[in-house]
Amino acid sequence: MVRFDNVGMRYGPGPEVLRDLSFDLPRGSFQFLTGPSGAGKTSLLRLIYLAARPSRGLVSFFGRDSSTLPRAELPLLRRRIGVVFQEFKLLNHLSVFDNVALPLRVSGRQSSDYAEDVIELLNWVGLGDKITASPATLSGGEKQRVAIARAVVNQPEVLIADEPTGNVDHEMGMRLLRLFVELNKLGTTIVLATHDLQLVRMLDAPVMTLSNGHLHIRPPRSERSVSGGDADSPIPSPLAVREAVESGAAFETDLHSDQSEDTP
């Protein structure tokens, strides 16, 4: 679905911030992306959501080479990728409803076609009572859920989330993680960038670790026990992730519990 082959990236004449990245994100997979600040996580995410092009190597999306992709086709590809930004990128002059409906609106759909779906989605993320609110009046966790709802409203094939739990408390972090897992169960490929190792340990999912521009991929625990090590490997099938989620064993808290008391 998304494939990197010997990808390098630099800004201007500076040194490479990403070096020799090769990996494949299979359809329906779930993976964490972690690494220290400045390791190149944001640059890698920018490459994945087509906000930047590699300096060398091949990045392909859905079988298309990103470097030779005509500009006019970029929006169509972007509609297949949902992004949850660390800083949310919500528009305060629009209501929660309009923010979530944005990807549908820009693709030319009429509000009468999608209003019901958007409201249902907002109810699903626990914001059914905030439909007409401005994002400026929401708490960090609520904003995060609006951003997630916007990222998934178009049913993207790939969802990229940059520190989605960075601005929320532990309980909300768990609920958001549950949300991503549910989306993954529905077939969405998930890349979740986080510093939170506790969060990473909660799921039996592969972990992509960036360090000084190099990528190390650690397979999920279940596969490591079979292969017997931490060696680099292609990202495996999400089966293990799904099984872990469905069994609920990886979760320490009940992620289906009622919403927390968010305060702006």
Add this chain to the structure above:
Amino acid sequence: MTIADQSGQQVSGPLLPPDGGRDRPLFLVAAILVFLACLSALGARGAWQASQQWTSDLESSLTIQIRPVEGRDADADAQEAARIALTVPGIDKTVAHDRTHAEALLAPWLGQDNLPDDLPLPLIVDVELARNEAPPLDALQSAMDAAGLPASVDDHGRWIDAVRTSARSAQTLALSLLALLTAAAAAVVAFAARASLVARLDVTDALHLCGAEDKFIAQLFQTRFFLLGLKAGAAGALVAALVSMLVSMGESPADMAFFLPNWRLDTIEIGLLIIAPILAGLTAALSARLAVTADLRDRW
């Protein structure tokens, strides 16, 4: 902001936030530019109309000049020339002028009653041509020569060329001003559109990352700037119409009148004033579209 309509349906708010007064200076600048552009357009039209009138007057008439010859009666020669001219096909009317008329023509330079009676003066015969007839210059000169009259026929060609050249210069000047003002308006709007885009980077980035095409984002700015250009243009055109009317109602020196727009409430002038705001809106929209598209291409 989303609101629910009477049927409970969500009604989406505008994707671009309100300008919050940020566009007010641009409105003023655009209105002034359109005002000046309207005056230039009216000026060009006035120059064209004046040159048409003057060349038409000159082209529809000829002048026969009776040279004073010792021993001949110039007044009689003038009368005879007028009579003979009427026999030439294509000539509608002739008027023979006497010595008094010739003295009156010289009065601005030599003064009244300052001419000695024996000073030989050429007399003038005005010849009016029939409508749509080419001036029978050669036939008329031949008829004069055949009658033995000391007459020479003038088709005003020298003056027509001078008038045409002056009118063309005035028109070129007015149209150049119009082009400059249009370019200035486009540049100002492009600058303002870029500033507006920079102020709304959060919006354009969010739209872009949600899969909006460049033309979709450009359309948002294009629509806003079209309306701004239209409103500013309407204000500028209205003021230009008022100023033009006031100028036309007042007296102006003869040499100035040529360059001033002539308010006659005719269809073309009203049309110019109606089209100006639409053109201003289109110019603003196009400038904004180009600026936004270029900016998006640079940044993404």
